[in-house]
Amino acid sequence: MTSKKGVSNIIFPGRWLAAARVWLGWTQGEAAEHAGTTQQVVSRAEARANCRPTQAIIKLRAAYAAAGVEILADGTIRPAAGD
16 A cells, blocks of 8 residues: 555554664654654654554655655665665
């Protein structure tokens, strides 16, 4: 399933969000800025065992994809398609 922004709505461990953020070299605050959310939201998402596709999660994944990193359903973190 894909959101309106083209980001897959999979459920996955929050540590995958953290790994993508680290790949980009961003702090939680920088990730929040890029996604239009707060550092606290990023911190809570990364600490979750399972991230359901909330608006904040979708925004974070879209920000990571826009910056060149995508998270696949199997946990693979790779350069976004087209990069």
